[in-house]
Amino acid sequence: MRSQEKPVAQLNGTRSGKLPSALCALLGAALLGGCLTPPPAVIALPVPEETRPQDARTFIPNVAALPFAALPGTTAETDRWTGVLDGAAYRIEVPRNWNGMLVMYTHGYAGTGPNLNVSNPAIRRHLIENGYAWAASSYSKNYYDVRAGLEDTNALALAFNGIAAANNRPLHAPLKRYIMGPSMGGHIAAAAVEQETLATAVHKVRYDGAVPMCGVLGDTDLYNYFGAYQMAAMELAGMPATSYPVPDFAALRQKITDALWTAYPSATTPRGDRLKAIVMNLTGGQRPIFEEGFRVKPLQDAVWTAFAGDGTINGVLTRNIINTTGIVYRFSNAGAPSEEDIAFNRAIYRIAGTPEANRPRSDGMRWVPKVHGQFNVPVVTMHTLGDLYVPFGMEQLYRRRAMEQGNDKLLVQRAIRAPGHCDFSVAEQAAAFQAMADWEQKGIKPAGDDVLTPAVVADKNYGCNFTNNTAGKDDLPALAPTRASLPACTGAQNR
Template sequence: MHRTASPYRCSALVTLAASLALLAGCGGGDDDDDTPAPEESRPQDALTFTPVVETSFAALAGSAVETDRWTGVLNGAAYRIEVPKTGWNGKLVMWAHGYAGSGPNLTVGTPIMRRYLLDNGYAWAASSYSKNNYDVRAGIEDTNALALNFVSIAGSKGRTLAAPSKIFITGVSMGGHITAAAIEAETETTAVHKVHYHGAVPLCGVVGDNELFNYFAGYQVAAQQLAGVPMTSFPVTNFATLAPAIQSALWTTFPTQTNAQGDKLKNVVMNLSGGARPFYAEGWANAGNQGNIWASLGGDGTISGILNKNVLDTTGLYYKVDASSTDKTALDDAFNASAFKITPAPDANRLRRDGLRWIPVVNGEFSVPVVSLHTLGDLFVPFRMEQVYHDRAKAKGNDQRLVQRAIRDVGHCAFTAAEATTAFDDMVKWEAGGAKPAGDDVATAATVASPTYGCAFTNNTPSTEDYTAPDVRAAFQAHYPACP
């Protein structure tokens, strides 16, 4: 897609170590065969990807900071590294790009806050990852490996650098998943390439890990049922041929205008994606959001071969079709009683002996400051991700380490560089001993539903580094509810 140990943590690591020991066949008696069975492969492992080799990348236009800029390939992944020629502050920022599709070519991204990083003396590095598709495991390992090789790569390029005093991580969408998972206790224990990051800024991230895929599955279940072609088994092998009929049954003009039956789906998705909130209606009618969602439906639950078995689970979802009341109604209960339930294979994303899970988890078990951003109208990686992240962190006693901010826009990762830069700057000041920065309450429904929700941290000051061109965003914003 976009495109200091604590008691709880020690306990978690002990439990994790025990689980890994069991998986590896440890602790058997004299009659047991202690040789672990080999780990199985998956379709993703059979694919071949090729890093796009760059000889250089351009200096940042308009920047007064002179830099060393290096490119290369490490462990099958392309990389970019940039370090100020003078005045490096000794800190390294790892950038994690978003989903890059399923094609064979591996390309590198550039951080949205690049200008801020250079102006403030940071070095940054970014990996293409050694695999495309939704391979967060590869993303973490290759990003970590690049961080561990930062000094040696600099040396091979003719510059001697000390080891970074601190390493931070930030990224967008799938890269936000990589960012959040990279600081988890489980990741720090099970990763092959181990890096301890000092702080993180996940942007528009899949910070609810598998809950994103459950959301897509719930959308499909509800859409099929409302369109009169209810799911009766899983996977739905002919979904591509069903899709046009479903859209015709629920929209008068797809994707902008639903009919009365489609309005029920609109209400379902509002609640599955984070509840009533500003910019939901605009996000629902956004062609980019709906296009991304529909491109994500109809799978078999293996996340396009990242897993070998179905991971989807809709048994915990509740479909709110009745917009006449915020409470559950008889209409809602009847719809849910008849809705098909997708159940996962219990070991689809199990712990592994050879490194990270195939889809690394975001359990809320982290020990460093985190500041996250999410646009309210994003329905591809919905705002609900932040609510899941909040709940998991709170359950682990880590909500005081997490600051979350809502941004008033509809696009996936449609931040200004000013918004992302402020989040990163606030995180590093907090990590250095400053006060905990302010954030938004993502958990209280009435707060999220307020017409002015998200005004505090939305900054429409444009720049050429924005993911959405300034004139395009300005045109969008002109039609959106204004902040006081």
């Protein structure tokens, strides 16, 4: 039971000649007896949790859009059910030849609008043709509300049998439950199998395996990256930040991009080249397809739009979570920090944030569930190499956390040669899911990529082993031309 929370002072950022301590090591070399009646027991009452802007927002399930048709081009017969559960819309599909296993699909970030929509899994065909049932929730809230997404997904998983019975198809409880999803859905899928989630969730579900795709595997560290990118861009553009949030950042954006690009975002100025070097190192280091990803306008726009926030993740938190005090900015990607690296790290403004902005709650999970690497089921991830929005470096952070917890033997990661965010072919997603399922069901551990060794990640053929450029009938039309423009693999598997 939580005692009354003490006020936490807002920490100020710094801009001085002193390095934050977290960087110094790296850049400089880490009742009375008898018959007396006892007093009545004191009953401690729960302390109400604070409210946040997200709690006051209203969202509406888009019921009219819920019905969905049988998948064309398949002989698999299914039952399909839709409805609303605790404010969240849902879709469920169960093959007539159900194999007894259920896959919970978690959609990605759906913006800040009021309407709640459900997304079908991209690998729907693979699932139903292999006998898997699947279910997907719209979640009861939009915005980056991972807690709502996780609780609503778990609630739907627990309601699966009741919904089936209400639709005149009594089913036994699932023999296995798996969870998978992209982006914010990848954050949900990874957090769903964490020990902290199992201990603190209101709706508790023990999944047997997970497939987070292009996931926010560093939880709030994603926002540290956004803050670091913003501070670096302003510093290099000659408009250094002196406070955070940055006043009138939207008005400054054009001046900053004009200083760093000759043609945004395809051609950089010399100062923009230095920014590109920093961003490469912030997002995972030297690797193939980074250059192509850096030039993807929707991703750059998404990142720059994120800069205009105040660190509360649009009111999902009540205080600033961004902390760049431990960020090491590098222009070089090998060897000891250069004099230029050291000077830049001394000069740049540091965002300190509020340590308790995402503290444990007394009423359930944290507002942004953590991904500590504390899991005990098979996890297979995949990530595109050029992604700047949820960068490949999330995979490296996840691997290190799993290693710290002694769980890295349960983690397999795959790199995909594509420049966009979650820019996967259906074949790549189906292969990752099946690899996890075969591992969990048959004990066959799948192959994966080394995400930590710089020389391996920098190799020109990195990501070739699990990239599948074959566009299937369920792929978006844009897949083939996007993949065709990328550097070809040589001397390695290339489908």
